[in-house]
Amino acid sequence: MAQNIYDNAAFFEGYSRLRRSMEGLEGAPEWPSLRAMLPEVRGLRVLDLGCGFGWFCRWARAQGAADVMGIDVSEKMLARARETSDPAIRYERADMDALTLEPQRHSLVYSSLAFHYLSRLDALMAQIAGALVPGGRLVFSVEHPMFTAPVEPGWIAQDGRQRWPVDSYLKEGPRTTNWLAPGVIKQHRTVATYLNLLIASGLRPFHVEEWGPSDGQLAALPALAIERERPTFLLLGAER
Amino acid sequence: MAQNIYDNAAFFEGYSRLRRSMEGLEGAPEWPSLRAMLPEVRGLRVLDLGCGFGWFCRWARAQGAADVMGIDVSEKMLARARETSDPAIRYERADMDALTLEPQRHSLVYSSLAFHYLSRLDALMAQIAGALVPGGRLVFSVEHPMFTAPVEPGWIAQDGRQRWPVDSYLKEGPRTTNWLAPGVIKQHRTVATYLNLLIASGLRPFHVEEWGPSDGQLAALPALAIERERPTFLLLGAER
Numbered sequence: 001m002a003q004n005i006y007d008n009a010a011f012f013e014g015y016s017r018l019r020r021s022m023e024g025l026e027g028a029p030e031w032p033s034l035r036a037m038l039p040e041v042r043g044l045r046v047l048d049l050g051c052g053f054g055w056f057c058r059w060a061r062a063q064g065a066a067d068v069m070g071i072d073v074s075e076k077m078l079a080r081a082r083e084t085s086d087p088a089i090r091y092e093r094a095d096m097d098a099l100t101l102e103p104q105r106h107s108l109v110y111s112s113l114a115f116h117y118l119s120r121l122d123a124l125m126a127q128i129a130g131a132l133v134p135g136g137r138l139v140f141s142v143e144h145p146m147f148t149a150p151v152e153p154g155w156i157a158q159d160g161r162q163r164w165p166v167d168s169y170l171k172e173g174p175r176t177t178n179w180l181a182p183g184v185i186k187q188h189r190t191v192a193t194y195l196n197l198l199i200a201s202g203l204r205p206f207h208v209e210e211w212g213p214s215d216g217q218l219a220a221l222p223a224l225a226i227e228r229e230r231p232t233f234l235l236l237g238a239e240r
Numbered sequence: 241m242a243q244n245i246y247d248n249a250a251f252f253e254g255y256s257r258l259r260r261s262m263e264g265l266e267g268a269p270e271w272p273s274l275r276a277m278l279p280e281v282r283g284l285r286v287l288d289l290g291c292g293f294g295w296f297c298r299w300a301r302a303q304g305a306a307d308v309m310g311i312d313v314s315e316k317m318l319a320r321a322r323e324t325s326d327p328a329i330r331y332e333r334a335d336m337d338a339l340t341l342e343p344q345r346h347s348l349v350y351s352s353l354a355f356h357y358l359s360r361l362d363a364l365m366a367q368i369a370g371a372l373v374p375g376g377r378l379v380f381s382v383e384h385p386m387f388t389a390p391v392e393p394g395w396i397a398q399d400g401r402q403r404w405p406v407d408s409y410l411k412e413g414p415r416t417t418n419w420l421a422p423g424v425i426k427q428h429r430t431v432a433t434y435l436n437l438l439i440a441s442g443l444r445p446f447h448v449e450e451w452g453p454s455d456g457q458l459a460a461l462p463a464l465a466i467e468r469e470r471p472t473f474l475l476l477g478a479e480r
Binding site: 146150151152156158159161162163164165166167168169170171190191192195196199204205206207208209210212227228229230231 | 386390391392396398399401402403404405406407408409410411430431432435436439444445446447448449450452467468469470471
């Protein structure tokens with residue numbers, strides 16, 4: 001199974017203080033782009049893979065989702081998610097590298113910044129494709145492959161410009177970084193691999209986004225400008 | 241219209257001496273990957289956009305294509321292509337930024353390293369989608385967006401590793417480089433834009449490849465190793 005870094009005390013403590021953890025979906029600048037890829041949620045059966053504190057699950061219910069299942073590997077995160085009680089939201093602890101999903105159960109599978117921790121994404125994609133009803137959608141985000149590729153990632157200032165040196169892009173596999181805690185293990189995959197995994201599972205990509213801030217977001221938060229030099233997030237939408 | 245750099249004497253002279261110009265398809269290391277994305281060519285009507293010296297047109301005919309049309313903006317390249325006479329191959333000079341194609345005429349549209357010179361790729365994609373028969377394929381390569389993004393592109397050695405600094409990735413538009421001749425103008429687009437252009441035109445991506453050398457190619461030509469750090473080519477296949 002993938003490393004469960006979210007139950008590491010230092011990581012959890014740091015993660016809990018991120019804007020996206022404290023403010024929920026509105027604290028994540030890429031959320032408007034993800035939301036634009038979603039179908040009308042009312043009446044749908046929704047699955048959130050890597051649900052964390054449950055922000056998306058609660059949002060989906062507020063939009064009128066018929067029922068919502070949130071899956072995560074972290075006990076600490078699920079404990080906090082369960083603090084808000086809603087009989088139509090079920091939270092389950094599971095290793096997403098070895099997940100079995102009920103066939104043709106969901107109209108929407110959502111996942112935010114979780115898949116790049118998984119080792120067996122091909123198996124999970126096959127499960128997701130099987131769990132979707134025809135016409136159902138998978139909408140997910142991952143850390144962008146340009147962001148995950150370098151062995152020693154970091155910006156450099158060169159010619160008066162912030163630049164992001166890429167290496168090892170086609171060398172897929174684990175990368176160890178020190179984000180919030182030392183020794184966080186992520187799996188680097190190329191953009192092509194994410195897309196080909198969707199296609200091989202019988203899903204049809206309908207939108208690809210290498211996320212950067214809108215002009216409005218940039219005016220409100222100038223620090224986001226660096227995202228236009230090299231995006232941190234890759235967003236993908238696919239339909240069964 | 242796009243810059244017609246191939247009719248620049250210095251550029252043409254330099255380009256003519258590249259392995260891919262002298263040896264044809266076999267001189268291009270990404271050719272085996274492109275070939276794997278092609279349908280069985282026998283009996284098909286084939287269109288090559290940016291046909292250059294006509295290597296692909298002649299290959300398609302040798303595979304039994306029913307007829308082949310090669311389009312290019314460069315008089316010099318077309319003149320050389322026409323040196324080999326085949327009544328089933330027609331070469332035409334045209335500006336691909338303002339091209340009108342016959343509807344439902346072709347089963348295969350191919351393009352190698354041409355689209356990143358064009359300013360109006362959205363209009364061309366719509367023409368291509370219309371020119372394909374249902375089930376027909378578009379297979380093309382472009383310079384990889386990581387390669388075209390930087391304002392001042394170039395490898396740096398850092399921590400004992402060749403690294404490719406990326407900047408301006410989300411700032412699409414013209415880039416001026418000095419490749420074979422000074423002042424070559426290319427259009428930078430993101431990977432997402434290439435894919436979304438296909439999808440918006442009604443084409444369904446079936447394979448994405450960020451090209452790198454196979455182990456066999458690397459053994460034969462060790463200099464290709466740097467391609468695994470940051471690929472130079474993006475290959476896309478889509479079906480109508």
